[in-house]
Amino acid sequence: MRAEYDFSQGKKDPYGNLRRSDIEELENLADLKEIADYEERERRGETEYYSAKEVWHMLGLDAENHEK
DSSP states (O other), rough: OOOHHHHHOOOOOOOOHHHHHHHHHHHHHHHHHHHHHHHHHHTTOOOOOHHHHHHHTTTOHHHHHHHH
16 A cells, blocks of 8 residues: 555556556456355255356356467
8 A cells, every 4th residue: 555655646656567467366366266166066066057167157267268
């Protein structure tokens, strides 16, 4: 948060890209955790609507989406 105050005078924030990439990485990890949790619930028979494969596809993390 300190960097935001240091660069609030119109100066370019050299840490902006780093933070953005860190946030994207954390979002990707959160997606992977969500899928892992869903797969575990699917194994226990607790899911009703989507298979784990469909969840991977909806999040765009399956092999089919990476080939494009």
